[in-house]
Amino acid sequence: MLSAKLKELEPWRKNLYIIWGAQFIAMMGMSLVVPFLPFYVRSLGVTHPSSVAQWSGLVFAGPFLPAFFLTPVWGYLGDRYGRKLMVVRAIFGLALSQVLIGFAPNVEMLFFFRMIQGAISGFLAAALALVSATTPREQSGYAIGLLQTATSSGNVIGPLVGGSLADAFGYRPIFFIVGGLCTLTGLIVVKFVVEKKDTSHLTRPKHTLMSNYAYALQSLPIRTALFVILISQVAVFTVQPIFALFVDSLVQSERYVATAAGAIFSVAGVFTVLSAPWWGRRNDAKSYKKNLIIAFTGASAAYALHALATNGLQLIVLRSVLGFCLGGMLPALYSYVNKHTSLDRRGGIMGIGTSFNVLANLIGPPLGGIMAGWFGLRSVFLLSAATLVGAVIVVRKYFLDVVQGSPGEELKTVATTVEEAES
Numbered sequence: 001m002l003s004a005k006l007k008e009l010e011p012w013r014k015n016l017y018i019i020w021g022a023q024f025i026a027m028m029g030m031s032l033v034v035p036f037l038p039f040y041v042r043s044l045g046v047t048h049p050s051s052v053a054q055w056s057g058l059v060f061a062g063p064f065l066p067a068f069f070l071t072p073v074w075g076y077l078g079d080r081y082g083r084k085l086m087v088v089r090a091i092f093g094l095a096l097s098q099v100l101i102g103f104a105p106n107v108e109m110l111f112f113f114r115m116i117q118g119a120i121s122g123f124l125a126a127a128l129a130l131v132s133a134t135t136p137r138e139q140s141g142y143a144i145g146l147l148q149t150a151t152s153s154g155n156v157i158g159p160l161v162g163g164s165l166a167d168a169f170g171y172r173p174i175f176f177i178v179g180g181l182c183t184l185t186g187l188i189v190v191k192f193v194v195e196k197k198d199t200s201h202l203t204r205p206k207h208t209l210m211s212n213y214a215y216a217l218q219s220l221p222i223r224t225a226l227f228v229i230l231i232s233q234v235a236v237f238t239v240q241p242i243f244a245l246f247v248d249s250l251v252q253s254e255r256y257v258a259t260a261a262g263a264i265f266s267v268a269g270v271f272t273v274l275s276a277p278w279w280g281r282r283n284d285a286k287s288y289k290k291n292l293i294i295a296f297t298g299a300s301a302a303y304a305l306h307a308l309a310t311n312g313l314q315l316i317v318l319r320s321v322l323g324f325c326l327g328g329m330l331p332a333l334y335s336y337v338n339k340h341t342s343l344d345r346r347g348g349i350m351g352i353g354t355s356f357n358v359l360a361n362l363i364g365p366p367l368g369g370i371m372a373g374w375f376g377l378r379s380v381f382l383l384s385a386a387t388l389v390g391a392v393i394v395v396r397k398y399f400l401d402v403v404q405g406s407p408g409e410e411l412k413t414v415a416t417t418v419e420e421a422e423s
Contacts, residue, residue, distance in 0.1 A: 011134065011194070011196070012134045012135045012136065012139070012143075014194070015130065015131065015134050015193055015194070015195075016131055016134075016135065016143050016146065016147070018188070018189070018192045018193050019087070019127050019130060019131055019147065019150075019189070019193065020146060020147060020149075020150045021150070021188065022087075022091070022127070022185045022188050022189050022193075023123070023124070023127050023147065023150035023151060023154070024150040024151075024153050024154045025154070025181050025182075025184060025185040025188075026091060026094065026123050026154065026181070026182055026185050027124075027150065027151045027153075027154025027155055027158065028153075028154035028155075028157045028158040028161070028181065029094075029098070029154075029158065029177070029178040029179075029181035029182050029185075030094070030154070030158065030178065031154055031155045031157075031158030031159055031162065032158045032159070032161060032162030032165070032174050032177065032178055033162060033174060033175065033178065034155075034158065034159050034162065034240070034244075034262070034265060035159045035162055035163035035166065035244055035258045035259075035261040035262035035265060036162065036163065036166040036171055036174075036244065036258040036261075036262075037056060037059065037060060037241070037244070038052055038053070038056040038241065038242070038244050038245050039166070039171070039244065039257075039258060040110070040171045041055045041056050041059055041107055041110070043171060044104070044105075044106050044107045044110060045106060045107065046107055049245075050372075050373035050374075051373075052245070053241070053242055053245060053369045053372040053373045053377075054366075054369040054370060054372075054373050055107055055111075055369070056241040056242065056245070056365075056369055057241045057242070057365040057366040057367070057368050057369020057370065057372075058111055058365070058366055058369065059107070059110055059111050059114055059241075060114075060237075060240055060241040060361075060365035060369075061241075061361060061362050061363075061364070061365040061366050062111050062112075062114030062115045062117070062118065063114050063115060063117040063118025063119075063121070063361070064118055064358045064359070064361035064362035065115060065118065065362055066115055066116075066118040066119035067118035067119070067121075067122055067355075067358045067361075068355050068358045068359050068362055069355075070118075070119060070122065071122050071125045071351050071352075071354050071355040071358055072212065072213070072348065072351045072352050072355050073351075074086050074089075074090070074122050074125060074126060074351060075125060075126075075129055075212075075348045075349075075350060075351020075352065075354070076208075076212065076348045076351065078126060078129050078130075078348075078351070079129075079344070079345070079346075079348050082195055083126065083129050083130035083133055083195060084130060084189070084193050084194075084195040086122075086126040086129070086130075087123065087126040087127055087130055087189050087193070088186055088189055088190055089120075089126070090120075090121050090122045090123040090125075090126045090127075091121075091123050091182050091185050091186040091189065092182070092183070092186045093117075093120030093121040093122075094117065094120075094121035094123055094182045095178075095179045095180075095182035095183045095186065096120065096179070097113060097114075097116050097117035097120060097121060098117070098175045098176070098178040098179040098182065099175065099176060099179040100113040100116060101113045101114065101117070101175045102172050102173075102174075102175030102176050102179070103172075118358075122354075124151070124354065125350070125351055125354035125355075125358075127147065128144070128147065128334065128350055128354060129346065129350045129351060130193075130195070131143055131144070131147055132144070132334075132338050132346050132350050133343065133346045134195070134196075137338075137339060138284070139284075140284075140335050140338045140339060141280045141281070141283045141284035141331075141332075141335045142277070142280050142281065142284060144280065144331050144334050144335045144338065145276045145277050145279060145280025145281075145283075145327075145331045145335070146276070146277060146280070147331075148272070148276040148280075148327065148330065148331040149272075149273045149276045149277065152269045152270075152272035152273040152276060152323075152326075152327070153269070153273050154269075155266065155268075155269035155272075156266045156269035156270050156273060157266075158262075158266075159261070159262035159263070159265045159266045159269075160262050160263055160266050161262075162174055162258075162262055163258040163259040163260070163261055163262025163263065164258075164259050164262070165177070166258040166259075167256050167257075167258050167259050212345060212348035212349055212351075212352060213352060215341075215345060215349065216349055216352050219340060220398075220400065221336070221337075221340045221399075221400050222337055222340050222341070222349070224394070224398045224399055224400070225333050225336050225337050225340075225353070225399075226337070226352070226353060226356045227356075227394065228292070228333060228391055228394055228395060228399070229330070229333050229334075229353060229356045229357055229360070230356045230357075230359055230360050231360075231387055231390055231391050231394070232296065232329055232330070232333075232360075232387075232388060232391045233330065233356075233357050233360030233361070233364065234360045234363050234364045234367070234387055235299075235300075235303070235364070235383075235384040235385075235387035235388045235391070236326070236329075236360070236364070236384070237360055237361050237363075237364030237365055237368070238364040238365070238367050238368035238371070238380055238383055238384050238387070239303070239306075239364075239368060239380055239381060239384050240364070240365055240368070241365045241368055241369055242368050242369065242372045242377055242380055243261065243265055244257075244258070244261040244265070245372070245377060246377045246378075247260055247261040247264055247265075247312070247315070248261070249377060250309070250310070250311060250312060250315070251312065260312065264312060264315050264316060264319060265319075267315075267316050267319035267320055267323060268319040268320070268322050268323035268326060269323060270320075270323060271319075271320050271321075271322075271323030271324045271326075271327070272323040272324070272326045272327040273327075274324070274327070275323070275324045275325075275326075275327030275328065276327035276328075276331055278327070279291060279295070279327050279328035279331065279332060280331060280332075280335070282328075283328075283332050283335055283336075284335075287401050288332055288335075288336050288399070288401055289395060289396075289399045289400075289401050291328055291332060292328070292329070292332055292333070292395050292399065293392055293395055293396060294325075294328065295325045295326075295327075295328030295329050295332070296325070296329065296388050296389075296391045296392045296395065297388075297392055298321060298322075298324070298325035299322055299325035299326060299329065299388050300384075300385045300386075300388035300389050300392070301321075301385070302318050302319075302321045302322040302325065303322065303381045303382075303384040303385040303388065304381065304382060304385035305318050306318055306322075306378075306381035307378040307379070307381040307382050307385075330357070333353075334350070334353060337349060337350065337353045338350065367383075368380045368383075371383055
């Protein structure tokens with residue numbers, strides 16, 4: 001019955017919906033660990049509060065050092081050998097790494113296994129490249145916005161379930177559950193996703209990894225968007241490793257602290273799910289620049305008010321506002337990059353875009369851990385708010401809106417310049 005319904009869909013919609021389901025399962029599995037990762041660090045023998053915060057930041061960032069260098073490589077290989085292949089590789093790599101993390105005997109090995117995760121996985125980048133390459137340009141805002149709801153939905157369900165399971169059964173079994181979920185996801189993709197064989201690479205110039213970087217950096221819209229991706233996501237990920245510790249400092253009982261942290265963390269995801277398609281439609285129809293300024297300003301205000309929160313109810317309200325604004329940030333930036341990229345380079349350029357998000361993951365969590373260790377947990381929220389103010393300034397001064405209906409003359413100029421350099 002499911003197969004019959006899928007056959008009735010346009011090919012790009014079929015792939016989008018299947019990848020949405022796969023990404024939801026993958027992100028739910030990955031986010032199961034978010035509410036208790038600092039507590040898992042503490043259970044491995046790290047006891048001093050500042051050390052817990054700093055190690056939490058390092059462990060959270062662990063996957064992103066190798067991923068920063070390898071994500072563009074996977075995107076380049078996807079353009080050459082198939083994006084579906086990269087999705088399958090990424091999800092099974094994630095499954096393997098989660099099993100290894102579940103066996104970590106100490107915090108050093110936990111950090112090492114997290115680095116292995118970054119080296120061999122990269123599901124989000126691969127999924128984004130596949131959807132971007134198979135979706136009509138005029139529908140890319142909708143498709144990328146919808147794909148963001150899979151991430152956000154998984155991030156809603158995962159922490160809720162993960163926190164409760166951790167309180168009930170302990171930390172290590174959760175990683176084995178994640179491995180199983182990711183394996184299931186891989187099987188779904190292998191069975192249902194169909195990628196049309198692309199033979200155009202046999203006649204077109206062969207784009208190298210370095211030429212993709214040259215293409216991106218020679219385009220003012222793309223390089224501006226890459227920088228905005230970096231600073232805005234640094235603001236988001238600076239908070240991630242210390243949020244559970246912040247909730248721990250507000251609740252009275254330690255018995256269900258992982259459940260409470262997961263529930264409050266998930267609120268932002270709920271509102272991101274609800275808002276992302278709305279932001280996507282606005283971006284397809286109106287100004288990217290105006291929408292990004294609104295989203296960044298709202299998120300900055302929400303983070304600043306986090307620093308003043310004194311109870312869980314206040315955090316829930318603030319996480320709601322934050323989640324609504326997050327729905328208009330990263331999907332819009334990816335869609336903007338997508339619309340300024342020629343089709344034959346889309347996997348490689350989207351891989352570079354994702355690598356800047358990965359770089360933010362590498363910078364933000366250790367920075368948040370250091371700030372929390374030196375100046376206290378609340379200072380981290382103020383740092384995030386200030387960073388997003390910087391993003392607003394960059395967007396206002398340098399961002400160029402997309403000319404609807406065509407990739408724009410600059411895209412053609414950049415493509416010609418880079419291809420001349422390659423020949």
